Amino acid sequence: MTALIHSASNYYFAAVSSLDKAAYLACFSEDAIVHDPYGSRPWQGHDGLSKFFGGMERTWASLTMTPGETYVSGNRLAATWTAHGISKSDKFAQFAGINVFTVNEDGSTTIDVLANDS
Numbered sequence: 492m493t494a495l496i497h498s499a500s501n502y503y504f505a506a507v508s509s510l511d512k513a514a515y516l517a518c519f520s521e522d523a524i525v526h527d528p529y530g531s532r533p534w535q536g537h538d539g540l541s542k543f544f545g546g547m548e549r550t551w552a553s554l555t556m557t558p559g560e561t562y563v564s565g566n567r568l569a570a571t572w573t574a575h576g577i578s579k580s581d582k583f584a585q586f587a588g589i590n591v592f593t594v595n596e597d598g599s600t601t602i603d604v605l606a607n608d609s
Contacts, residue, residue, distance in 0.1 A: 495594060496566065496567070496568045496592055496594050497563070497568065499592060500558065500561065500568055500570050500590070500592050501558070502514070502517070502518050503515070503592070504556050504557070504558045504572065506518055507547075507556045508554060508555050508557075510551060510554060512541065512544045512548065515544050516537050516540055516541060516544070518600070519537065519540060519600050520598050520600050521536060521537055522536055522599050523535070523536065523540060523599060523600040523601065524599075524600075524602075525539075525540060525543065525601070525602045525604070526601075526603045527543065527602070527604040527606075528588075528606050529604055529605045549579065550578055550579060551576045551577070551578060551579065552576075552578060552579050552581070553576055553577045554574065554575075555574060555575055555576065556572050556573075556574045557572060557573050557574070558570050558571070558572050559572055566593060566594050566595060567591060567592065567593045568591070568592045569590070569591045569592075570589065570590050570592070571587070571588075571589050572587065572589070572590060573585070573586075573587045574587065574588075586606055588604060589604075589605045590602055590603070590604050590605075591603040
């Protein structure tokens with residue numbers, strides 16, 4: 492399970508950094524749930540995640556998420572990360588956070604994103 496969850500988190504960060512919607516959706520099971528940011532309305536399934544990613548595509552001209560430290564416990568992985576990007580309105584932004592990836596026995600995936608604007 493540890494190798495699987497590390498692989499899933501690596502693919503996720505690569506997909507977001509390349510703004511590749513197909514690669515992003517491939518990171519998730521059909522019934523995935525993403526809380527981005529944590530505490531907000533969850534994005535559910537590929538339809539919901541596609542809408543969420545569409546917002547990212549409309550916002551960012553470029554975006555780079557760089558994973559930092561990772562911590563694994565059972566079927567969960569917490570990864571710190573930093574991000575920076577240029578918006579479509581040519582504004583620079585940087586922020587950081589922690590993602591908590593959960594891969595369940597049935598293959599379903601949940602990601603909780605805790606971000607902090609800098």
